[in-house]
Amino acid sequence: MNQHERIHWLRAELEKHNHLYYIEDKPEISDYEFDQLMQELIDMEEKNPSLADVNSPSVRVGGGVTKNFETIVHEHRMYSLSNSYSFEDLQDWENRIEKIIDAKPTYVCELKYDGASISLTYINGELKQAVTRGDGIQGDDVTNNIRTIKTVPLKLKGDNYPQKFHIRGEIILPYEGFAAINEERIQNGEEPYANPRNTASGTLKLQDSAAVAKRPLECFLYAIAGDNLGIETQFDNLEKAREWGFKVPEESKLCKSLNEVKAYVDYWNEHRHHLPYETDGVVVKVNQISHQEELGYTAKSPRWAMAYKFKAEQASTKLEAITYQVGRTGAITPVANLSPVQLAGTTVKRASLHNADQIAKLDIRVDDMVFVEKGGEIIPKIVGVDFTQRTIFSEPTQYITNCPECGTALERKEGEAQHYCPNTATCPPQVAGRIQHFISRKAMDIEGLGGETVQQLVKAELITNYADLYELKVEDLLPLERMAEKSATNLVEGVAKSVEVPFERVLFALGIRYVGETVAKKLAKAFKNIDNIIAATFEELVATDEIGDKIAESIHLFFAEETNIELVNRLKSYGLQFSLSEEELANATDLLEGKTFVISGVFQKVSRDELKKFIETNGGKNTSSISKKTNYLVAGENMGPSKLTKAESLGVKIISEDEFLAMID
Ligand code: AMP
């Protein structure tokens, strides 16, 4: 195979496995093998720029930046849907249809996926353009971002597709991915997003497609548009789309009568909460395309389709109290404490009230009967008050003016919805929150110390910041409740051991707003030590990969604070890592990126530990046992025969100490 053929083979192979994994859910190769093929393709494309292809699977990792999204006029208008809220509405609709087509229609029922609609254009089996719905007449060209979505085929399967067509679908963000994004945002001290739908549509408009690629968006298809497509029914449309490699949810159903439609609606009204993504209704479509043509369109929507909107599940209950939570960054969140009530299969006791404006807008008061609803938001919200049940004794809610935890007067910045407690230094939840972040698994990962113990330590005034952890002694801890000699010793030892945690994680642990794990890694790599970061100018910071104005500003603010510099100096004095290690500095390369090693036997020139360090600093990975995933076995003297046989049988490359050293020379 020459290079040209190899690139084509890799692309076809990657697209095939992408489909098996994301659409059929039947992977045939491991993630690792997939990544290897992808890396090979990326490397080869770099060396052969003349063979570039905008629909190569390598574009799924993103990279292109779109400054302004171009406006595109839709070749076929993207209509809205008429809504119905009851079976009577559906019956009226059927009566109108029957008069026009003079026949009994059959229907296709589909779920109404709640996301952002998109129109994809394919020419000769390749994705050409992706445009948002916009106002239905014209939308934004978001092709680069859409190419990163794994469920969007870049090249179609088979050869039985029209030369040119448009296909419509919904870009959605499943609950799980939504929750993960929010968890990370909270970790970084950012506001969580409100719901999956807005997050999905917001993501489509991100300028950096690499950022889009990291979000687990999916694309569900539901309609084909074009001229002379030769397809007779909507149900066949869905089948065809599946055949060509699109993701079309299997919940869609052919219904021979309105009674079957009703059964479908009833079923999903109840079972939709078990779906991994959000839906807000059912879309009922007349199945025969010839009937659809006869029915046509109103100014806004097709006459041949009808959305049946699920009622957002609502319950009414009593607001017992409003309490206020103080987050790690000092943000105040009002929380409604409710009389427990059943809603969409769970018992609801609390609901977020968001902020002072929300409380004022709804005029929510303690002892009110309120309506709670569970929509896309995972936490239920209060949508209104039952004013008929309010007594004359009721008083408007006074938003708190002082921090419920430390008493400091709250502040609210221009244009921000949230109140903040400005007492970052001694407000207990802020203090505890920062320390809890510091010790968390992805940060310092301190053994023997958990979130509750931190609270206990803060309460007992044994610590007021994370540097204080390093001065704790066993005898200080013993008087605490549930603290035995053994756990106290473990805690102190765990803290002492954390001085070995590498620089990038220490940097993350400091809790600088917006500096998450990835950003901390980039900063560590680019600036090499903390002093360089503290001294860096705004321009130097934003010149770093993945670092924008917001992050740079936040880094400056953090180090402008005298107390933070003091903390860093104290941590330095305890021996924490504030620069890349000597080896990392001297030897850091990407030479072994993506390669997995097993070391076995005794070596002449370097110790086993040195070998391991070499592997890591050059981007490789150490593992202890040989598997399909192992790339190299570094074989020393007196190596066990079983390892050797296993490596041979799995085709793992066996190299000597000298050969290894030559690799990283
Ligand atoms: P609306 O925005 O309420 O006018 O509803 C129309 C929108 O529903 C369309 O623009 C689509 O984005 C969306 N939708 C979700 N699922 C479907 C589906 N199965 N068929 C048609 N439209 C759908």
Ligand code: ZN
């Ligand atoms: Zn406070």
